[in-house]
Structure formats: C-alpha cells, structure tokens
Amino acid sequence: MRDDPAVIARARQGDHEAMAALVAEHSSAILTVAWRMLGDRAAAEDVAQETFLAAFRALPGFRGEARFSTWLYRIAVNRCRDVLRARAHRREIAADAPGEDGDSSVEPVGTSPEHRTPEQVLLDRQQASQVADALVRLQPIYREAFVLRHVEGLSYEEMSEVLGVDGGTLRMRVYKARKELSHELAALAVR
Amino acid sequence: MDHDPELLVQRFLDGELDRAGRRALLDRLGRDAALRERLLADEAMLEAVAGLPRLAPSDDFVARTLVRLADTPAQPPEPVARNAARPRRAPRWLQVAAAASLLVAAGYWAGRTATPPAAPPGLVGLAEAPVEQVVVRLVLVEPTARTVAIVGDFNGWDPMRSPLERLNQGVWTATLELPPGRYHYQFLVDGERWIADPLAQETTFDGFGAQNSVLDVGA
Numbered sequence: 589m590r591d592d593p594a595v596i597a598r599a600r601q602g603d604h605e606a607m608a609a610l611v612a613e614h615s616s617a618i619l620t621v622a623w624r625m626l627g628d629r630a631a632a633e634d635v636a637q638e639t640f641l642a643a644f645r646a647l648p649g650f651r652g653e654a655r656f657s658t659w660l661y662r663i664a665v666n667r668c669r670d671v672l673r674a675r676a677h678r679r680e681i682a683a684d685a686p687g688e689d690g691d692s693s694v695e696p697v698g699t700s701p702e703h704r705t706p707e708q709v710l711l712d713r714q715q716a717s718q719v720a721d722a723l724v725r726l727q728p729i730y731r732e733a734f735v736l737r738h739v740e741g742l743s744y745e746e747m748s749e750v751l752g753v754d755g756g757t758l759r760m761r762v763y764k765a766r767k768e769l770s771h772e773l774a775a776l777a778v779r
Numbered sequence: 780m781d782h783d784p785e786l787l788v789q790r791f792l793d794g795e796l797d798r799a800g801r802r803a804l805l806d807r808l809g810r811d812a813a814l815r816e817r818l819l820a821d822e823a824m825l826e827a828v829a830g831l832p833r834l835a836p837s838d839d840f841v842a843r844t845l846v847r848l849a850d851t852p853a854q855p856p857e858p859v860a861r862n863a864a865r866p867r868r869a870p871r872w873l874q875v876a877a878a879a880s881l882l883v884a885a886g887y888w889a890g891r892t893a894t895p896p897a898a899p900p901g902l903v904g905l906a907e908a909p910v911e912q913v914v915v916r917l918v919l920v921e922p923t924a925r926t927v928a929i930v931g932d933f934n935g936w937d938p939m940r941s942p943l944e945r946l947n948q949g950v951w952t953a954t955l956e957l958p959p960g961r962y963h964y965q966f967l968v969d970g971e972r973w974i975a976d977p978l979a980q981e982t983t984f985d986g987f988g989a990q991n992s993v994l995d996v997g998a
Binding site for chain 1 (some may be wrong): 790791793817820821823824825827828829830831832833834835837840841843844845847848873884919928935936938939963964965973991
C-alpha cells in the first residue's frame with residue numbers, strides 16, 4: 589500500500605475527497621486481512637469500515653512515525669481481535685468460512701478463467717476453499733502473523749509495528765502457522 | 780551460522796538465508812529426503828495461499844464509509860490549537876484535589892499484576908504468556924464535559940475503547956492496565972475536542988502539529 593503524506597494531511601483537515609482516496613487506496617488490503625482473519629466477508633466489510641472510521645476520527649493523534657498503512661493494519665487487526673473475542677464469548681464457531689461464501693465472482697489471483705477447463709475451475713475453487721478453511725482454523729495469534737506475512741507480504745519489521753510484538757516472536761508464530769497449515773493441507777492433498 | 784535444518788528451511792521460506800546458508804540448505808536437502816518433502820509441502824502450501832483471492836471493495840464501499848463517517852461525531856479539522864486545547868480550568872482547589880488524586884492513585888496502584896484478565900487491545904498481542912501489567916489511573920478535570928475518552932498507543936487511538944468515568948465535581952477518571960512501556964495519548968472531550976493531559980509530566984509533538992501526552996509505565 590502506498591502512503592501519500594499530502595493526501596493524509598488533507599484528510600486530517602477534514603477533506604472528504606482525500607478521505608475517499610485513502611479508503612480507495614487501502615480498502616482492498618484491509619478487507620482482505622479482515623476476511624482472512626474472520627473467514628466472513630460481511631464481518632470483514634464491517635471491520636474495514638470501522639477501521640477507516642476509527643482512523644479518520646483519530647487522525648489528529650496520528651504521529652506519522654509509523655506508516656499510515658501500518659497504522660490501518662494495526663486498527664484492523666485489533667478490530668478483528670474484538671470480533672473473534674466476541675465470537676468466542678458467544679461460543680460461536682465461524683461457520684461462514686471464505687470457501688462457503690458462495691461467491692463465485694471471486695477468482696484466485698493470477699488465474700484466467702477462460703484458460704481453464706470447468707473441472708480445473710472447480711478444482712481450484714475447492715482448493716482455495718480448503719486453504720481458506722485451514723487458515724481460519726489456526727489460532728488467532730498465529731493466523732494474524734501468517735496473514736500479514738504471507739497474504740499481505742509485510743516484513744517482520746512492519747509486522748512488529750502492527751502487532752507490537754518483537755520479530756523473534758513473530759517468526760516463531762509464522763513458523764508454527766506454516767507447520768500447521770502444511771500438515772493440514774498435505775493431509776488434504778492440496779498439492 | 781546455525782545449520783539446524785529446520786531453521787534453515789524457515790529462513791529460506793522467509794527469504795532470509797545468506798549465501799552460506801543457502802549452500803548449507805542445498806547440501807542438507809541433497810542428503811535428507813524427509814527434509815525435501817517438508818520443504819516441498821511448505822512451498823506448495825504457500826503457493827496455494829498466494830493463490831487465494833483478495834477481497835475487493837464493493838462499488839459503494841467508499842461512499843458508505845464516508846456516510847458513516849458523517850453520521851459519527853464530527854472531528855475538528857485541525858487538532859485544537861494549543862491554547863484552545865487547554866481544558867476549561869476548574870477551580871484551583873479542584874485542580875489540587877485532582878492532582879492529589881492522581882498522585883495517591885499512582886502510589887496506591889504501583890503494584891503489578893502478573894496474570895492480567897486480558898491484554899490491552901492496542902500494542903499488545905493476544906498474550907501467549909502472562910505479561911506483567913501495571914495499573915495506571917488517569918484523571919482529568921472537565922466540569923462541563925458530557926463524555927471524555929482516552930485515546931493512545933495502548934488502544935490503537937480508538938476513541939471508543941477507553942471512556943473515562945465521571946466522578947463528583949467534574950473529575951473524570953480511567954484506570955488502565957498496561958505493560959511497561961512508553962505511551963503517547965490524548966483525551967477526547969465530547970467526541971470532538973482533543974486535548975493533552977494537563978497533568979502529564981511530559982508532552983511531545985506528534986509531527987502533525989498536535990501535542991500528545993507521554994505516559995511512562997515503568998518496568
């Protein structure tokens with residue numbers, strides 16, 4: 589995600605056009621993180637909206653030492669934690685995993701439907717569903733580290749800013765997540 | 780260089796292997812079929828994850844977000860100027876009482892809790908192990924305020940997370956459990972007025988012209 593200090597400064601002045609530009613620039617990343625964390629597109633959209641609202645309300649307190657995108661990730665991750673805690677409190681298991689969204693409009697990145705047979709499309713969709721389901725089954729602290737590292741491509745330094753946890757701990761969390769996912773997906777023969 | 784094979788694989792997957800490490804890994808992979816299998820499984824998994832779809836915003840996502848923003852309490856276009864940001868002064872006796880309250884509270888709650896009920900939502904992750912927590916009480920005198928919240932590093936600068944409780948005679952207070960560290964924060968009065976803590980021992984500029992208070996929670 590790109591940070592544009594001039595746009596951020598204008599948003600701080602209450603410029604709605606600048607705010608809209610920031611939402612447009614960052615929304616896909618925030619939506620994707622929330623989706624992978626929560627396994628639920630509707631909840632992800634709520635979290636993404638709340639993330640931007642919280643960010644705009646708090647822009648006067650934004651110190652500019654961290655990147656705006658890092659700051660957004662941090663707010664979004666915290667919002668996701670709140671949702672997950674509330675779910676745990678209600679003893680509800682997320683049944684609305686990404687693969688079960690029934691959203692056929694979403695295609696894996698980098699694939700072109702017209703170049704695949706219907707069987708291949710179905711296979712890819714089933715595989716994506718299994719991967720997404722396995723991701724949602726990870727413990728939240730491993731899931732959030734893994735998502736930031738391997739879905740969003742953040743460096744450990746950036747992740748440390750987002751999660752407030754040192755790099756060594758984050759490496760261990762990502763390692764555990766990778767190990768668990770590999771084990772689970774190998775058992776499902778997603779290879 | 781640590782040539783533990785598991786560590787080599789993890790560093791490889793993180794793109795953090797130097798040349799010597801890569802050579803050590805290749806050498807190891809040539810001799811260890813099980814390690815090759817594991818690395819292939821990890822690579823296949825990461826490839827599958829990389830192929831997952833991203834979630835694009837719906838066409839009206841931006842518009843709906845801005846509408847919701849308009850429906851929430853307005854934010855001043857600029858952090859309130861330093862003079863205007865000062866909270867309305869309470870009678871001198873009340874300020875002294877509040878300051879005394881802060882000192883007493885700080886003294887009273889100097890102890891630490893080894894097993895907090897929950898990690899604060901801001902900087903700290905979902906705790907894997909008990910994290911030492913320090914109980915801190917913050918006080919603000921704002922007799923005319925309807926609501927006061929504290930926002931800072933420890934709660935992701937979220938005005939909804941840490942509301943202050945109104946006590947008698949316009950004294951507002953909040954008690955926080957924080958891990959040792961250095962935090963920046965402000966008070967948000969009536970959802971629209973950002974002010975630095977007049978009782979803070981230290982303030983700092985946030986780089987955008989506003990003033991943050993600094994809270995040093997000792998280890």
